[in-house]
């Protein structure tokens with residue numbers, strides 16, 4: 213199987229969110245995969261060269277300075293065809309969901325979203341992926357070539373570093389990139405905390421956190437005491453307490469950190485869909501019957517306003 | 533301006549889902565069905581644009597068995613002007629759904645197609661983007677705000693990195709995220725009144741499409757259950773266990 217891995221970029225820089233897709237390629241086709249990175253004056257390409265890819269292709273063009281699906285899709289489709297790729301793969305993110313389904317449409321190729329496992333049985337590819345808000349795991353058989361896939365980050369982890377360096381090759385952008393869609397702005401992000409999908413520790417807060425200041429003080433404060441990232445429920449985001457990019461769940465991000473602390477989170481199936489593969493789950497909730505306790509390794513029935521400050525204090529005073 | 537909205541029939545988001553005995557599908561007996569919540573949001577947006585005088589007609593389309601009429605009636609009750617059921621019991625995958633929608637689009641020639649970013653059953657999040665590729669139209673996925681300005685749409689999108697704003701010329705495909713709006717409540721009387729609105733039934737063959745699913749669901753199973761752990765009495769016990777037992781801090 214020849215795999216084309218699409219690197220996640222924001223047009224200017226390669227993101228480490230690419231790594232699970234490279235780990236997937238290492239497992240499924242160790243000697244035959246190429247990485248494609250698209251943008252304009254792309255930075256960080258060297259972060260992709262240490263994992264055994266045959267080639268790291270870079271396509272730089274002023275029209276590709278921002279990650280617009282309409283512009284990137286023909287580039288991906290062009291190189292998928294040119295390389296004769298059997299699979300076109302990226303880590304599941306909003307970037308890849310937006311772009312690769314468009315690529316599948318251009319290539320008339322079947323697509324599998326957010327897969328957690330892939331096997332070949334009787335010559336047929338069969339993938340597993342969560343369905344119905346991760347209430348169930350579905351097995352999907354796919355026929356046809358090539359196949360487009362997004363792979364669930366936490367299921368594939370990090371690739372193994374290799375001794376050799378993959379050659380970086382600058383490639384041309386195909387002619388006639390459509391330029392109808394125009395990028396205007398990006399608002400949000402950052403805050404200096406670790407990325408939610410990469411962090412070792414995630415602290416999430418629910419609707420009872422009242423307002424952005426309270427959320428930041430208690431949830432942000434606890435995350436900082438643990439060097440972790442901050443997450444939120446949909447209810448908290450809908451209420452304007454937390455920004456949208458922090459939403460964890462069926463329609464938000466999927467995370468699987470070493471430690472997930474859910475503070476005043478009821479534990480709806482839609483929220484669990486995004487975090488129940490975490491290694492250790494802690495729940496702090498005032499209601500002893502809250503469903504979150506059914507998946508928590510450690511449950512503390514308490515008022516967050518009392519125990520979260522105590523917890524922050526204790527962690528600060530007893531480091532190491 | 534005409535707006536086309538796709539509407540998928542899915543299990544109610546709060547219904548309990550479990551595999552059937554053979555492990556080939558879910559238990560469907562007595563399962564409460566609904567309009568896919570994201571499609572409901574897309575429909576609400578289309579109806580608001582009509583109410584604001586920016587659109588003249590809202591057409592809802594669903595693909596599936598005769599039972600999808602129920603969801604189309606809901607769409608009509610919410611305020612869609614007419615509905616189209618592309619009736620088929622053939623297995624479908626996202627690409628075949630997109631091809632059928634493309635045929636409906638070509639027949640209807642709307643200036644805007646609004647749809648959900650994902651269906652909450654299969655959670656694929658593919659159809660809108662595939663449709664945009666097939667029709668060679670601009671796309672804006674995961675929309676949380678849409679502003680129409682002469683001939684184009686300025687769309688705020690929810691991405692992993694924050695809110696991104698794009699401008700796309702119309703016609704275009706826009707897929708709705710959860711925070712685009714809050715759909716109106718439809719009273720039962722509205723559903724009854726909507727019975728007089730037109731609901732047309734056609735087949736994929738009449739549209740010139742022969743659906744062929746290359747992705748097929750062959751097995752469903754429950755994921756490994758997580759077992760509930762211990763209750764701790766205070767933060768001291770919690771921190772001690774996280775350090776000494778779980779070793780995660």
Ligand SMILES: Cc1cc2nc3c(=O)[nH]c(=O)nc-3n(C[C@H](O)[C@H](O)[C@H](O)COP(=O)(O)OP(=O)(O)OC[C@H]3O[C@@H](n4cnc5c(N)ncnc54)[C@H](O)[C@@H]3O)c2cc1C
Nearest residue numbers: 418419445446447461462463464476478482483498499516
């Ligand atoms: C189509 C669809 C998609 C969805 N997608 C998502 C998604 O991606 N992510 C998501 O999170 N949700 C999603 N939801 C929403 C989900 O169903 C729930 O409504 C939501 O997760 C509830 O958020 P919450 O736990 O913050 O709020 P609530 O359900 O209101 O729970 C708050 C909890 O805090 C506890 N509490 C109250 N006060 C205190 C206190 N002082 N101290 C400690 N505990 C306290 C309460 O006991 C309660 O358990 C989706 C819903 C639908 C229909």
Ligand SMILES: Cc1cc2nc3c(=O)[nH]c(=O)nc-3n(C[C@H](O)[C@H](O)[C@H](O)COP(=O)(O)OP(=O)(O)OC[C@H]3O[C@@H](n4cnc5c(N)ncnc54)[C@H](O)[C@@H]3O)c2cc1C
Nearest residue numbers: 538595623624625626648650651654655656657658659749
């Ligand atoms: C009659 C029928 C038979 C099916 N048979 C099979 C089968 O045998 N095996 C199998 O694996 N799956 C089957 N499916 C499910 C089908 O594969 C999925 O619906 C398809 O793959 C799209 O995935 P999704 O709904 O997650 O799309 P997403 O890309 O998540 O959906 C995005 C948007 O596309 C639109 N959309 C999607 N489907 C429809 C629809 N049917 N009507 C109107 N709008 C729609 C909605 O607006 C939705 O918000 C069947 C579905 C139908 C209707």
